[in-house]
Amino acid sequence: MSPVLFFLQILLLVALGLAFLLFLIAGSDPVMRRRRLRALEPLLDRERYVATGLGVEFRAWVTLRLVTIGLALAVGFLVGTPVVVAGCLGLAVFGLPWYLSARAAQHKLDMDRALVPFMINVTNLLSQGQQTLDHALRELAHNPDRRLAHALEPLRNTDSVSGALVQVARRGQSPMLERICVDLLLSMDQTPEAFIEQAERILIPQYQQDVEIQSRNHAALAGGRQNGLIVLLIMALAFILVMRIDTLRSAYTTVLGQVMLVLDGAIVIGILWLLSAMTPRSQWVRWDVAAVVEQMRRRYS
Amino acid sequence: MAYGILLLLVASVLGLLMWRAGIFTPPAAVAWQRIGRHHHLIDDRPLEERLGERMPFLAGFFRQSSIPRLLTIANRGEDMNTWLVKVSVLTLLVAVLLLAVDFASSLLLHVLILPPLLCLLIAGGFAILQFLALQREARHRQEAVNRSIAQALTEMAILTYGGGYTVASALEFVARCQRDRSLLSFLTGDTWQRVAAQDQTSLLLTLRPNQMLSTVTIYERIAREYDLEMFAELAVNMRRIAEKGLVPSDVLTSLSASNGQKRLAEMQVKAEQARPRLALPIGMMVLPLLSLIVFPIGLALLASFK
Numbered sequence: 027m028s029p030v031l032f033f034l035q036i037l038l039l040v041a042l043g044l045a046f047l048l049f050l051i052a053g054s055d056p057v058m059r060r061r062r063l064r065a066l067e068p069l070l071d072r073e074r075y076v077a078t079g080l081g082v083e084f085r086a087w088v089t090l091r092l093v094t095i096g097l098a099l100a101v102g103f104l105v106g107t108p109v110v111v112a113g114c115l116g117l118a119v120f121g122l123p124w125y126l127s128a129r130a131a132q133h134k135l136d137m138d139r140a141l142v143p144f145m146i147n148v149t150n151l152l153s154q155g156q157q158t159l160d161h162a163l164r165e166l167a168h169n170p171d172r173r174l175a176h177a178l179e180p181l182r183n184t185d186s187v188s189g190a191l192v193q194v195a196r197r198g199q200s201p202m203l204e205r206i207c208v209d210l211l212l213s214m215d216q217t218p219e220a221f222i223e224q225a226e227r228i229l230i231p232q233y234q235q236d237v238e239i240q241s242r243n244h245a246a247l248a249g250g251r252q253n254g255l256i257v258l259l260i261m262a263l264a265f266i267l268v269m270r271i272d273t274l275r276s277a278y279t280t281v282l283g284q285v286m287l288v289l290d291g292a293i294v295i296g297i298l299w300l301l302s303a304m305t306p307r308s309q310w311v312r313w314d315v316a317a318v319v320e321q322m323r324r325r326y327s
Numbered sequence: 328m329a330y331g332i333l334l335l336l337v338a339s340v341l342g343l344l345m346w347r348a349g350i351f352t353p354p355a356a357v358a359w360q361r362i363g364r365h366h367h368l369i370d371d372r373p374l375e376e377r378l379g380e381r382m383p384f385l386a387g388f389f390r391q392s393s394i395p396r397l398l399t400i401a402n403r404g405e406d407m408n409t410w411l412v413k414v415s416v417l418t419l420l421v422a423v424l425l426l427a428v429d430f431a432s433s434l435l436l437h438v439l440i441l442p443p444l445l446c447l448l449i450a451g452g453f454a455i456l457q458f459l460a461l462q463r464e465a466r467h468r469q470e471a472v473n474r475s476i477a478q479a480l481t482e483m484a485i486l487t488y489g490g491g492y493t494v495a496s497a498l499e500f501v502a503r504c505q506r507d508r509s510l511l512s513f514l515t516g517d518t519w520q521r522v523a524a525q526d527q528t529s530l531l532l533t534l535r536p537n538q539m540l541s542t543v544t545i546y547e548r549i550a551r552e553y554d555l556e557m558f559a560e561l562a563v564n565m566r567r568i569a570e571k572g573l574v575p576s577d578v579l580t581s582l583s584a585s586n587g588q589k590r591l592a593e594m595q596v597k598a599e600q601a602r603p604r605l606a607l608p609i610g611m612m613v614l615p616l617l618s619l620i621v622f623p624i625g626l627a628l629l630a631s632f633k
Contacts, residue, residue: 038427040419040423041420041423041424041427044416044419044420044423045420047416205478205481205482208482208504209481209482209485212482212485212486213485216488216489220488220489224484224485224488227580228481228484228485228576228580228583229481229485231584232481232583232584232587235584235587235588235591236587238591239587239590239591239594242591242594242595242598243594246594246598246601250605253605253608253609256609257608257609257612260612260616261612261615261616261619264616264619264620265619268619268620268623273623273627274620274623274624275623276623277622277623277626277627278622278623280626282626283622283623283626286618286622289618290615290618290619293611293614293615293618294612294615297608297609297611297612297615300607300608300611301605301608301609304601304604304605304607304608305601305605306594306597306598306600306601308590308594309470309474310478311474311475311478311479311505311507312505312506312507313504313505313506314504314505314506315504317503317504318504321500321503321504
């Protein structure tokens with residue numbers, strides 16, 4: 027046997043052995059396995075966030091995404107250049123949600139701002155009449171602020187306010203709405219007087235502070251997005267200018283030119299990623315409202 | 328020249344290892360050490376602990392880069408040996424793959440794309456990357472636990488309002504109701520026991536088989552061991568509740584308000600700090616712009632020279 031082939035076989039065997047060992051070590055750890063499965067969750071959460079921010083059902087949003095990707099592919103293949111196919115696909119996969127997430131974030135912020143008056147109204151209703159928290163919530167849900175109408179819909183016709191609050195949090199997909207639902211659930215078993223005192227002393231000031239943080243966070247993110255848009259516009263302008271001049275365009279019809287275009291695209295995507303990574307943002311705790319209902323049920327059972 | 332430096336490096340490492348193994352120590356000193364160890368007359372603590380005592384900045388460094396501690400904070404279900412084996416295997420795999428690429432290129436192109444020594448260095452860099460990833464994971468979990476407590480203080484205040492819950496039970500309640508399970512796994516998992524097993528001196532007493540320690544002391548020790556600021560704040564406030572007879576919900580409410588103010592201030596500072604940094608990616612835009620324009624011109628120039 028040739029020594030070269032022998033060396034190659036040894037390398038292959040060592041690589042296979044190491045890969046097997048790694049599989050054994052990594053595969054035996056249940057925490058790591060669960061972590062790998064959970065890695066998809068933020069992606070889905072993000073899609074749900076944009077969908078609810080735009081006021082469309084998640085299924086409709088997924089359909090829209092698939093149709094856009096299909097269209098982009100069709101346009102790309104019609105033009106026929108591989109770079110155009112990749113560019114169209116990139117625009118459909120990353121560009122569209124990036125652009126629409128700004129509108130979704132604005133809608134969410136508007137909704138969060140409307141939550142403070144909503145809680146003040148709940149407190150006012152409780153302090154004026156002999157109502158329970160359940161009745162006050164149902165009453166307000168029948169005539170809600172238009173920014174909250176979609177999220178509060180489950181409260182309109184329901185027997186169980188706890189169950190409806192779980193649905194409200196699911197529809198709203200906003201950390202602040204989730205928090206309010208949790209606070210309302212925790213306050214359910216208290217007297218109206220106790221709730222009013224808590225709301226005035228603890229909850230409403232807290233929500234006002236949350237809205238303030240959300241607003242600043244939104245302003246920072248909007249600034250980052252604006253910078254990104256400027257980058258994209260300048261690049262698009264330069265691209266159009268280069269493509270309109272025949273002598274410059276001809277260089278990009280070669281394979282090397284196509285590779286250069288892909289590289290430029292990758293650098294632009296990298297700059298956009300860097301901009302987004304450098305923009306300071308505030309992280310929010312996400313609540314599992316159904317788990318709160320479950321904990322409350324356990325407490326009394 | 329390069330081989331000379333390499334030889335010097337290998338010799339230094341070997342010399343260091345031999346020194347640590349005690350080969351250069353005179354037999355009389357070795358005998359004294361044996362007797363001294365038997366009678367507890369010599370300091371037999373690990374080297375890093377002794378160095379840390381003499382140089383405090385080193386103590387901090389050793390603490391921050393302790394792999395068992397990082398693994399525990401990151402809640403990795405593996406001990407240090409498993410992690411080391413995994414990293415070694417991955418490093419070797421990278422080295423083998425790079426050498427295979429090198430080998431293939433030498434067969435096909437008759438040149439080595441990368442010198443074999445560089446392949447090994449790149450593989451070594453991969454091990455460092457693994458360590459940095461572990462550090463990052465641990466830091467993220469610390470932040471997640473701090474955030475989980477800081478943003479749940481209002482809910483804890485509601486729970487403790489009527490006296491139905493203590494601060495500790497309210498904390499466990501809110502931990503069960505959050506989507507991120509970092510805090511819950513911290514409170515209910517075997518994190519404390521694992522650290523106690525590694526560090527007999529500082530955390531052994533945190534285990535509660537004999538119920539000797541108060542929750543405040545446990546929280547203080549958690550804060551110290553894991554660098555968790557919010558546990559320290561909770562412990563201080565719980566001590567105030569116990570010693571001065573304050574109302575828990577009032578204390579938690581004011582703590583929540585002050586945390587909110589702190590968060591706002593931090594956001595402002597971060598935004599101000601980010602402003603000059605954001606100029607960097609904007610400036611980097613010159614690269615694709617230049618490349619887009621210069622490439623056709625460069626190609627035309629090359630063609631004209633040919």
